[in-house]
Amino acid sequence: xxxxxxxxxxxxxxxxxxxxxxxxxxxxxxxxxxxxxxxxxxxxxxxxxxxxxxxxxxxxxxxxxxxxxxxxxxxxxxxxxxxxxxxxxxxxxxxxxxxxxxxxxxxxxxxxxxxxxxxxxxxxxxxxxxxxxxxxxxxxxxxxxxxxxxxxxxxxxxxxxxxxxxxxxxxxxxxxxxxxxxxxxxxxxxxxxxxxx
Numbered sequence: 001x002x003x004x005x006x007x008x009x010x011x012x013x014x015x016x017x018x019x020x021x022x023x024x025x026x027x028x029x030x031x032x033x034x035x036x037x038x039x040x041x042x043x044x045x046x047x048x049x050x051x052x053x054x055x056x057x058x059x060x061x062x063x064x065x066x067x068x069x070x071x072x073x074x075x076x077x078x079x080x081x082x083x084x085x086x087x088x089x090x091x092x093x094x095x096x097x098x099x100x101x102x103x104x105x106x107x108x109x110x111x112x113x114x115x116x117x118x119x120x121x122x123x124x125x126x127x128x129x130x131x132x133x134x135x136x137x138x139x140x141x142x143x144x145x146x147x148x149x150x151x152x153x154x155x156x157x158x159x160x161x162x163x164x165x166x167x168x169x170x171x172x173x174x175x176x177x178x179x180x181x182x183x184x185x186x187x188x189x190x191x192x193x194x195x196x197x
Contacts, residue, residue, distance in 0.1 A: 020046035024088045032115060036123040040140050043089050044191055052086040064096045076100040089140075091120050091147040124148055128188075133162065133169045136186035145170060145187050153177040154185075161189075168193050 017025070020042040023034050043049050060083050067076035077100035083093035094117035102110035125148075127138035139145055149156065154174040162169040170187040 018042070018046040018048060020048055027088075027116065032119070036119045037127070040089050040120065040123060041191070043087065044140050044195055048087075049195075055086050057083055057086060057090065061090075061092050064093065068096050068099060071103075073100040073103040077104070089120060091117055091144065094120065095147075121148065121151060128186075130185040130187065133164050133167070133171075133186050133188075136169050136188040138188045138191075140191045142170075142189070142192055145172070145189075149174060149185070154183075157182065162186075 020039065023039045023042060026034050027039070060079055064076050064079040064083065067073075067079060076096050080093040080096040080100065083090050084097070087093070094113045098110050098113035098117055101107075101113060124137050124139060124144060128135040130137045137145075137148065139148075146156075149172075154176055157173040157175055159173075160171045162171045168189050170189050172185045172187065173182060174185055175182050
């Protein structure tokens with residue numbers, strides 16, 4: 001056997017699925033008992049993450065939210081679905097699909113995306129209360145910080161990168177849109193910094 005034949009045979013073998021892909025498969029199959037923190041962190045170590053880095057998901061998110069705002073629910077769901085094809089842990093895309101599917105009376109799909117959105121969010125809020133570096137929310141991307149602030153109806157006033165105890169934190173001064181009160185939130189950003197996000 002020549003080296004070329006050996007290499008061709010090696011490359012044509014099916015690769016085992018990543019831990020992330022297996023968890024997504026279980027979730028799509030109806031298993032909501034999966035560990036959503038593991039789902040999020042395993043994505044960052046997966047080949048799927050490497051592929052998603054080459055895509056402009058921010059532009060797609062803007063398009064999905066624009067379609068949602070203009071009540072073009074089918075387009076919003078379609079664009080959000082494309083985002084989820086690249087990154088099934090994207091909270092914004094699950095939120096858009098939840099709203100869009102609900103508006104077009106696809107109730108079961110709306111419920112599914114609401115559940116995934118809620119469990120992804122809970123995975124972050126269970127990691128801390130965000131009131132200090134010691135109790136910071138653990139995020140895997142900067143997008144998760146902004147998704148959490150949107151859910152809490154907070155807007156960013158200023159942000160500062162803080163290094164303490166061998167960890168990195170985003171210290172974010174935010175304003176509550178409901179009360180007008182300002183507060184400081186802390187996010188552990190070790191994972192985003194490790195992956196240059």
